[in-house]
Amino acid sequence: xxxxSRMVVVGLDGATFDLIKPWAAEGxxxxxxxxxxxxxxxxxxxxxxxxxxxxxxxxxxxxxxxKHNVYNFYKVSGGGTGxxxxxxxxxxxxxxxxxxxxxxxxxxxxxxxxxxPPEHLDGFVVSGIMTPKGVEDYTxxxxxxxxxxxxxxxxxxxxxxDALKVxxxxxxxxxxxxxxxxxxxxxxxxxxxxxxxxLWVMFHTLDKLQHFFWHxxxxxxxxxxxxxxxxxxxxxxxxxxxxALAGVLARLDDDTGLLVMSDHGSxxxxxxxxxxxxxxxxxxxxxxxxxxxxxxxxxGGMGIEARGIVQSLRRAGLGWVPRLVPGRLKxxxxxxxxxxARIAPHVDWSGTRVYCPSAPxxxxxxxxxxxxxxxxxAPEDYDRVCEEVRARLLTIVDPKTGRHxxxxxxxxxxxxxxxxxxxGADLLVETTDSYCLIEGMGPAAIVPAGxxxxxxxxxxxxxxxxxxxxxxxxxxxxxxxxxxxxxxxTLLYLLDVPVQQxxxxxxxxxxxxxxxxxxxxVRTDQLAAPAEVAATEMSDQDRRAIEGMLEGLGYL
Ligand SMILES: [Zn+2]
Numbered sequence: 001x002x003x004x005s006r007m008v009v010v011g012l013d014g015a016t017f018d019l020i021k022p023w024a025a026e027g028x029x030x031x032x033x034x035x036x037x038x039x040x041x042x043x044x045x046x047x048x049x050x051x052x053x054x055x056x057x058x059x060x061x062x063x064x065x066x067k068h069n070v071y072n073f074y075k076v077s078g079g080g081t082g083x084x085x086x087x088x089x090x091x092x093x094x095x096x097x098x099x100x101x102x103x104x105x106x107x108x109x110x111x112x113x114x115x116x117p118p119e120h121l122d123g124f125v126v127s128g129i130m131t132p133k134g135v136e137d138y139t140x141x142x143x144x145x146x147x148x149x150x151x152x153x154x155x156x157x158x159x160x161x162d163a164l165k166v167x168x169x170x171x172x173x174x175x176x177x178x179x180x181x182x183x184x185x186x187x188x189x190x191x192x193x194x195x196x197x198x199l200w201v202m203f204h205t206l207d208k209l210q211h212f213f214w215h216x217x218x219x220x221x222x223x224x225x226x227x228x229x230x231x232x233x234x235x236x237x238x239x240x241x242x243x244a245l246a247g248v249l250a251r252l253d254d255d256t257g258l259l260v261m262s263d264h265g266s267x268x269x270x271x272x273x274x275x276x277x278x279x280x281x282x283x284x285x286x287x288x289x290x291x292x293x294x295x296x297x298x299x300g301g302m303g304i305e306a307r308g309i310v311q312s313l314r315r316a317g318l319g320w321v322p323r324l325v326p327g328r329l330k331x332x333x334x335x336x337x338x339x340x341a342r343i344a345p346h347v348d349w350s351g352t353r354v355y356c357p358s359a360p361x362x363x364x365x366x367x368x369x370x371x372x373x374x375x376x377x378a379p380e381d382y383d384r385v386c387e388e389v390r391a392r393l394l395t396i397v398d399p400k401t402g403r404h405x406x407x408x409x410x411x412x413x414x415x416x417x418x419x420x421x422x423x424g425a426d427l428l429v430e431t432t433d434s435y436c437l438i439e440g441m442g443p444a445a446i447v448p449a450g451x452x453x454x455x456x457x458x459x460x461x462x463x464x465x466x467x468x469x470x471x472x473x474x475x476x477x478x479x480x481x482x483x484x485x486x487x488x489x490t491l492l493y494l495l496d497v498p499v500q501q502x503x504x505x506x507x508x509x510x511x512x513x514x515x516x517x518x519x520x521x522v523r524t525d526q527l528a529a530p531a532e533v534a535a536t537e538m539s540d541q542d543r544r545a546i547e548g549m550l551e552g553l554g555y556l
Contacts, residue, residue, distance in 0.1 A: 004472030004494050004516065006256040008191065008248060009200040011059075011112070012241060013052060014207030015465050016265035017043060019238065029238055031246040032467075035260060039469030040511035042479035044487075046264035048415050048428050049362040050462045052129065053086060053113045055263035055484055056202065060095035060112065062488030062503030066418030068093040070114065072361030073130065075423065079373025080365055081344050083357055085130060085543060088114050092420055094500075094530050096488045097121060097198055102527060103497040105197035108190055111183070112202050123196055126157075126186070129204050132545035133158050151193075152185045154178070159205075169212065169454065173233050176205045177240065184244040191251055197495060203244075209237050210266040214458030215450045221268055223450025223457055249469075257472040257494050261487060262464035269449050269459035270434040271398065273405050275356045275364070276343060278445040282392055286351030287441075340439045349374035354389050354427075359439035363425020364389065386411055386427055393429060398446050405446065407432045417504075433461050468511045479510045498525035 024033040035041070047054045047065060049072070057070040065071045069092040074083040091114055097107035101122045109115055111128035118125035118140035125140040126148070138157055139145040149155045159179060180203065187201045215221040216230040248258060279285035340357050347355065352367050353376065366385050369375035377385050390409040398405055412424040431437055436449070436459045450457040466482050468474070472494050485505030492499050493507045501524050509517060 003519075004255060004257045004470075005496060006197050006471075007199075007259060007491055007494050008252075008256060009198070009259045009261065009491065010187070010245060010248060011056070011200065011202035012206055012260065012262050012465070013202065013204045014210050014264060014266045014460065015241075015260075015262035016267070016461070016463070017041075017465050018265065018267065019234070020465065023235060023238060028235065029242045031242045031249065032238075034249070035245065035258075035467045035469050037476055039258075039467055040474040040477045040479060041465070041467045042508070042511065043265075043463040043481045044261060044466040044484055045481050046460075046462045046464055046484050048410060048430065048462075049360070050264035050460045050464075051360055051362070052204070052207070052263055055464075056113050057091065057093075057095070058484045059261065059263060059487040060097070060200075061093040062096070062485050062500065062505040063093055064416055064418060064485060064504050065424060066412075066416030066421040067502070067504070068418075069420040069423055071363070071424050072358055074358050074361070076357050076365070079371070079375075080355070080357060080367070081373050082341065085547065086114060087130075088117070088119065090114075094527065096491050097123070097200065098530065099488075099492060099500060099527065100198050100495055100497055103495075105495055105497060106195055108194055108196040108199040108201075110187065110190065110199070110201040111204065112200065123198075124190070124194060128202060129159070131157075132542040134545060135542070148186060148189070151189050152182060154182055155186065156182060169216075169230060172212065173209070173230065176209055176237065180205055180237065180240050180244075184240070184247065187244065188247050188251070191248065198491065203241065206237060206241065207266070209234055210458040211269075211456045212454065212458070214266075214268050216457075218268055221450070221457060222270055222448060252470045255471055257468065258470040259487070259491065260465065260467040260469070263484070265461045265463045265465070266458050267433045267461040269436045269457050271400075271405075271436075272438045272442075272447050272449055273396075273431055273435045274440060274442050274445050274447065275359065275429070275437050276340075276439055276441050278396070279354055279356070279364075279389075280441070281445060284352070284354040284389055286348040288346050288348045343439070343441060350376060353377050353385050356437070356439050359437045361425060362429050362431075362437055364427040364429060366426045368426075382426075390427060396445075398435075400446070404432055405435050406430065434459065466508070466511070468508075472513055472516050474511055474513050477510070479508070482508050482511075493520070493522055496520065498523040500524070501526040 020029060020032050023029045024036055047058045053073055054065050054070045057068050061068045069090055070086060073085060075086055077084045097109050100107050107121055107123040110126045113128050113130050115125055116127035116131035116138060118127050120140055124144055127138040131138050183203055191199060213230055213233045215223040216228055217234050218224060252258060276285060280287055354364050354366055356364050366377050366382055367375050368377050368382060393406045393409050396405040406429055408430040410428045412421055412426060416424050429437060449455055483505055486508045489499040489503050489505050490508045499507060499522060507522050
């Protein structure tokens, strides 16, 4: 008799079957191999954009961003001329742990985005990425922090992204492995010593390693430098995760199921697509003093031609640009990149129709009159401008490779539905795999990635992983692609809690044991909308701390 009443979710940010399956088949990842053989698995299609905050939020709410209101790390501010990090106050939906609580289930939530400040759950919270560096109040209940420090050897919360800012891959990798050992121990401690019905842990470090080490493991990557000590970093990190999963499997009882999932997959990144350059080249965007154009060259150097750039900036007399870089790092600044915040003061808004305020969100905004601070596009021209930029984007061919750079461009109404669609970007740009949108400006609209240490050479791709095992799982089956919105309803069903009617996803019945499906109906219900969380005023210090952390990870 199949029964399940508890679920543990292990989230592996950025995990892809493209790496896991071959390594599992070669015997390098025995636990993944066992999960693939004994559980139910499928590719899991992420949100648009396939980005950490909206993707985890869609997994946890079962809804598209038009309903939960999380599109990016940031939201625009100042009529489009600035941006602010999102907080839980921006979230407009219950997540699966809140719903489980309402139906009397205890939940533990560990390292998910948008969990700082930690909410007061029936259960416990350790907040995750997007927590300001240096804060002490990252757990609920507050005393959980002391408990973890007492019981987890070498416990620390903060991620050290500073090594990336100087392109020190060795220091970054060492820190990543140490942090994962700590977080695995933390997970197993909470698993064993806390009461929970739903335990959802997320490990973010894999995503970062794949961003920065891809070209070092892939001999066919254009920036592959030959064999280095870093060639197997991504594999060894997978093996560390494989051991963590073995630890969970060893502790599963007959009533507990295991879901291993990622928020999006990963693939190699060969070229940056400098969208603001392209918008300027095509006349959608105008820079002040464009004729002299030292700005473009100067900005473009940051992170792309980093080594020579500080000197050339000094020669160009652009005093404001070197301030991007802390003084002690000026000699080696590969990770620093020009951000929209630095570019915005130099945009001639009176000649700008379209711009990109945040490349990780893959969104373009129309400089719409009445909405943007210095909008010029009349509302009656909005549709025409959207269609014009979409058509032009779809024609871009990389002269070096002959490949199309942009795979699809979506109007927000085409991909989102719900009360908060208007908070999405006007257009969402899906690049072809191996091209990545960035918001800095440079010498050309398409430039090769990985020319300096500390540049990203791994990219997100939409297809992530879904692996259900343990109690309630169907045995040994490969399923067609699931949607990331299916995660929350599937978890609720496995917890024996009603699925919420306003969810976009559905219970992934193909992944569930037929005996359980026969014995347990899919119940549905609809809770009243949650009260909006009062926006806690974020201090400038906290905001800068979050921005500093995101910048270190390359998420400007
Ligand atoms: Zn992610």
